Amino acid sequence: LVVRHAQVFRDKQNINVLTGHCVETTNPDKQTVAGSTTDGKDFEFPYDRLLIATGSSAIRPEIPGVDLAGVFVLKDLDDGRKIKNFLKNNNVKKAIIIGMGYIALEMCESLVNLDIAVDMVKPNPVFLPWLEPSMAAVIRDGLESKGVGVYAGHVVDRIQTSSAGLQLIGPDLNLTGDMVLVGIGVKPNSRVADSAGLELSIAKSIAVDRSLKTSAKNIYAAGDCADALHIVTGAKTWIPLALRANRAGWAAADNVIGKNAALEGVAGTAVFRVFDFEVARTGLNLEEAQRAGFDAVENTIQSSSRAHSYSSSRPHPIWVNMIGDKKSGRLLGVQMVGTEGVAHRINAPAVALQNRMTVARYSQTDLAYAPPFGPTWDPTLTAANQLLKKM
Amino acid sequence: LVVRHAQVFRDKQNINVLTGHCVETTNPDKQTVAGSTTDGKDFEFPYDRLLIATGSSAIRPEIPGVDLAGVFVLKDLDDGRKIKNFLKNNNVKKAIIIGMGYIALEMCESLVNLDIAVDMVKPNPVFLPWLEPSMAAVIRDGLESKGVGVYAGHVVDRIQTSSAGLQLIGPDLNLTGDMVLVGIGVKPNSRVADSAGLELSIAKSIAVDRSLKTSAKNIYAAGDCADALHIVTGAKTWIPLALRANRAGWAAADNVIGKNAALEGVAGTAVFRVFDFEVARTGLNLEEAQRAGFDAVENTIQSSSRAHSYSSSRPHPIWVNMIGDKKSGRLLGVQMVGTEGVAHRINAPAVALQNRMTVARYSQTDLAYAPPFGPTWDPTLTAANQLLKKM
Numbered sequence: 001l002v003v004r005h006a007q008v009f010r011d012k013q014n015i016n017v018l019t020g021h022c023v024e025t026t027n028p029d030k031q032t033v034a035g036s037t038t039d040g041k042d043f044e045f046p047y048d049r050l051l052i053a054t055g056s057s058a059i060r061p062e063i064p065g066v067d068l069a070g071v072f073v074l075k076d077l078d079d080g081r082k083i084k085n086f087l088k089n090n091n092v093k094k095a096i097i098i099g100m101g102y103i104a105l106e107m108c109e110s111l112v113n114l115d116i117a118v119d120m121v122k123p124n125p126v127f128l129p130w131l132e133p134s135m136a137a138v139i140r141d142g143l144e145s146k147g148v149g150v151y152a153g154h155v156v157d158r159i160q161t162s163s164a165g166l167q168l169i170g171p172d173l174n175l176t177g178d179m180v181l182v183g184i185g186v187k188p189n190s191r192v193a194d195s196a197g198l199e200l201s202i203a204k205s206i207a208v209d210r211s212l213k214t215s216a217k218n219i220y221a222a223g224d225c226a227d228a229l230h231i232v233t234g235a236k237t238w239i240p241l242a243l244r245a246n247r248a249g250w251a252a253a254d255n256v257i258g259k260n261a262a263l264e265g266v267a268g269t270a271v272f273r274v275f276d277f278e279v280a281r282t283g284l285n286l287e288e289a290q291r292a293g294f295d296a297v298e299n300t301i302q303s304s305s306r307a308h309s310y311s312s313s314r315p316h317p318i319w320v321n322m323i324g325d326k327k328s329g330r331l332l333g334v335q336m337v338g339t340e341g342v343a344h345r346i347n348a349p350a351v352a353l354q355n356r357m358t359v360a361r362y363s364q365t366d367l368a369y370a371p372p373f374g375p376t377w378d379p380t381l382t383a384a385n386q387l388l389k390k391m
Numbered sequence: 392l393v394v395r396h397a398q399v400f401r402d403k404q405n406i407n408v409l410t411g412h413c414v415e416t417t418n419p420d421k422q423t424v425a426g427s428t429t430d431g432k433d434f435e436f437p438y439d440r441l442l443i444a445t446g447s448s449a450i451r452p453e454i455p456g457v458d459l460a461g462v463f464v465l466k467d468l469d470d471g472r473k474i475k476n477f478l479k480n481n482n483v484k485k486a487i488i489i490g491m492g493y494i495a496l497e498m499c500e501s502l503v504n505l506d507i508a509v510d511m512v513k514p515n516p517v518f519l520p521w522l523e524p525s526m527a528a529v530i531r532d533g534l535e536s537k538g539v540g541v542y543a544g545h546v547v548d549r550i551q552t553s554s555a556g557l558q559l560i561g562p563d564l565n566l567t568g569d570m571v572l573v574g575i576g577v578k579p580n581s582r583v584a585d586s587a588g589l590e591l592s593i594a595k596s597i598a599v600d601r602s603l604k605t606s607a608k609n610i611y612a613a614g615d616c617a618d619a620l621h622i623v624t625g626a627k628t629w630i631p632l633a634l635r636a637n638r639a640g641w642a643a644a645d646n647v648i649g650k651n652a653a654l655e656g657v658a659g660t661a662v663f664r665v666f667d668f669e670v671a672r673t674g675l676n677l678e679e680a681q682r683a684g685f686d687a688v689e690n691t692i693q694s695s696s697r698a699h700s701y702s703s704s705r706p707h708p709i710w711v712n713m714i715g716d717k718k719s720g721r722l723l724g725v726q727m728v729g730t731e732g733v734a735h736r737i738n739a740p741a742v743a744l745q746n747r748m749t750v751a752r753y754s755q756t757d758l759a760y761a762p763p764f765g766p767t768w769d770p771t772l773t774a775a776n777q778l779l780k781k782m
Contacts, residue, residue, distance in 0.1 A: 243757065267757040269758055282759070345738070352746075354755070365745045367738045370664065370734065
């Protein structure tokens with residue numbers, strides 16, 4: 001267990017934590033779970049309420065060589081320890097990362113900061129495809145300026161050992177490094193739910209309602225294994241992020257003990273840092289908005305994270321992309337890239353989405369201003385004012 | 392003029408800018424303004440629409456010695472230039488600041504950064520009286536740790552010159568310094584409106600409606616001289632800050648030319664930095680909430696501006712005070728103090744206020760999380776969760 005030992009749960013909270021027990025079958029009619037222990041014994045337990053909180057797992061590509069020594073995924077603490085050990089015990093001068101999402105980029109920064117050269121590779125030729133193209137180009141330029149090789153649009157067919165280290169081979173790819181990290185996303189651990197006949201949802205996550213109830217009586221699911229409602233589209237989505245997982249855990253526990261807790265949904269608000277840049281988003285991007293049936297209009301502005309009057313050694317550009325619905329006037333999504341002041345700035349539009357605000361009403365919000373922290377008009381307000389002209 | 396020369400307005404925008412013209416009387420019935428020029432000529436002009444954008448002025452205390460050389464207010468660029476010149480031409484080792492508000496504290500930081508010792512003095516014994524007391528104490532401790540003398544609760548009766556410099560004398564006060572800065576707030580420049588019989592409002596600001604119309608036909612007012620609606624109380628307020636002034640200017644111009652623009656109001660969202668601390672607020676504090684008739688409950692939490700898992704050389708505490716209405720459940724206000732990550736964090740609750748969200752709904756908002764930028768639960772969410780227990 002991560003935060004505390006199983007024994008603490010047993011002694012202090014009177015929770016009968018059974019590690020080494022793998023649930024193989026769940027019977028929603030009998031209300032039992034059954035399986036076997038790591039030392040080969042079978043078990044069967046009855047339940048009044050069952051909570052499935054199985055999380056998600058790192059996706060491993062099904063290619064030859066993915067199990068070679070020196071090839072790692074990064075999902076849990078143990079993965080992190082293995083990577084740290086490998087770095088300590090090997091003279092790693094060059095790493096190859098398969099994938100270019102949040103985790104892959106965060107791993108890239110960590111390795112470059114350890115003076116390790118990094119190449120990144122993925123099949124999709126579009127870098128950060130969910131991000132507005134000119135803003136994605138800013139991040140890509142930043143990566144390349146740090147010496148990172150960005151191989152977007154290249155398939156890896158196999159990993160093999162060569163005299164020079166680990167070799168990644170593809171139709172138009174031949175990269176060699178001392179270690180390989182795989183960061184191509186996660187999948188929900190929904191096997192237990194699936195085998196019990198529970199309804200699955202987007203990406204095979206477990207379908208739950210606002211109260212975290214699954215399709216089966218007295219069975220709840222919470223965390224990365226479960227789906228959620230998207231507050232902009234109102235439709236089911238699967239965006240496994242920490243805050244929602246944490247919040248769903250509390251709400252499910254409340255419901256299990258008979259309190260009534262219902263969650264509103266997620267906006268897909270997320271932020272990550274990669275080298276000099278903070279990258280954040282909330283709500284829908286243009287493609288998602290169009291696919292959801294909105295009459296989407298978008299605009300991108302460049303502003304500054306501080307007032308021009310405030311003396312500063314370097315400029316702090318900030319780019320804001322904003323999407324609105326021409327028909328209803330609603331704000332649908334915001335993306336932001338900048339060298340500072342991005343991470344918390346995304347939260348104001350996130351709250352606006354939760355309230356189904358129009359772009360016009362958002363443009364009227366009373367946001368804080370002081371020269372060290374931004375221009376008089378917060379960049380998200382300028383973005384709203386400019387987007388309104390297109391709406 | 393500040394941003395561009397009057398001649399540029401005349402040549403490029405075809406705007407007949409008349410500097411050196413002081414309006415003395417306004418006749419709303421005849422629709423004329425009249426007055427005299429700096430070279431002694433009288434003028435009278437007719438208008439179709441009149442916009443009063445006279446701003447605000449620094450308040451000067453009516454005490455003997457306030458006009459002595461070395462005593463300054465800080466409101467406009469010219470004040471700033473005078474202070475800079477005085478600092479350049481005099482060996483200022485010690486400054487005394489009358490007042491302890493935003494501007495006074497920002498001036499204090501600037502002077503201390505120039506290695507000038509600073510004492511601050513004001514009659515109210517309570518330091519930052521609008522701020523939750525334990526949070527105000529954090530700022531006061533910070534000031535005192537920088538060697539700033541904080542004389543709250545001391546009246547200044549007069550300023551006089553002595554052999555040691557400028558001397559501030561009061562019943563229980565005797566401070567000496569090389570210069571004196573007065574930062575005790577501003578007052579609206581509403582003389583023109585008042586003499587024309589226009590309705591005045593809070594603090595003698597000019598009463599305007601959502602469209603910036605005054606009580607007189609075809610006369611608008613915008614900027615620091617005009618009042619506003621408070622979005623939490625729905626009542627008139629006067630909070631002269633840059634964003635509202637700027638926004639009101641645009642809206643008044645739209646209305647003058649026949650477009651229909653209406654402003655929602657202000658939340659009093661504000662932020663300032665003083666030494667290591669960022670201080671921010673939005674909405675009402677406890678006393679204001681009680682005075683407005685709410686059944687106000689408050690709670691203060693201490694959180695961290697970054698995740699505990701994120702390696703950092705020093706802790707980054709952040710304090711959040713949150714006020715809710717027990718009867719309606721509404722969020723009424725938030726205050727925040729911290730060493731980083733405060734300025735933009737205040738904007739999420741500001742948007743919540745604009746939407747009259749309850750504390751419970753705010754606690755469900757999907758805010759961004761990544762270890763470099765905050766804990767999984769944003770401090771404002773933790774504050775909401777904790778406040779809910781009291782509601």
